[in-house]
Amino acid sequence: MPESGRSAGAPLPELLEVGTIAKPHGLKGEVIVALLTDREDRLAAGSVLQTDRGPLTVVEAHPHQHRWRVRFEGFATREDVDPLHGLVLRAEPVDDPDVWFVHELIGLPVVLTDGTEVGTCTAIIDNPAHDLVELDDGRLVPLPFVVDVGDVIEIDPPEGLLDLA
Known part of the structure; x- marks a missing residue:
């Protein structure tokens, strides 16, 4: 995981798996995401999710047949999102004492x-x-x-x- 923006030796936060990109959807750069959390705010516009290929910023997300239709910044065509298939989406844990991981x-x-x-x-x-x-x-x-x-x-x-x- 890249350490950009962190001082040398600073610990990286443990990221949690929050979803997976299942497949491309349509021709306009959208993907289908299988969300692994009940926290739908993980897909709020502006949210940044980490992947093995770098960060992805959510532009918009909509429920779609028990999953989510998501568009990420910088991806405008189906060809752009084809390589994202199967990527695991990660985010920092939520600081909530009532949440169990x-x-x-x-x-x-x-x-x-x-x-x-x-x-x-x-x-x-x-x-x-x-x-x-x-x-x-x-x-x-x-x-x-x-x-x-x-x-x-x-x-x-x-x-x-x-x-x-």
Whole structure:
């Protein structure tokens, strides 16, 4: 990642993956973006997203069939955007104490509200109804049962949810 504009030795912020350019759309330099966040403001006009090919500045974005139709500054034709296909879009984390990032949850112990440890978070699984916390033994806990996140993931599941068959 280029370090332009930063003093020597200054740490780079950890960028989060926020979307992927799925394909070109039409003939006027638009692309289809699969957004990986519910923060639609990541595609607000003027937003700068980082890629392996350098920064891209959003000119405009519109919802399009469960994804987004996006135009970036400096791209006016389909030929201009063809090379962007498959690029991962990254942005700096949002400074919000109520936001949990998946990479911060992986590896945390999972405990009941009384402190009983029930496992370790190995993954967060995207699910249409609710995302799921996957435990190291394969059990799944829907995100609505997560009470708090800190040094551990505290859950309050209904009786029987964690029983193994």
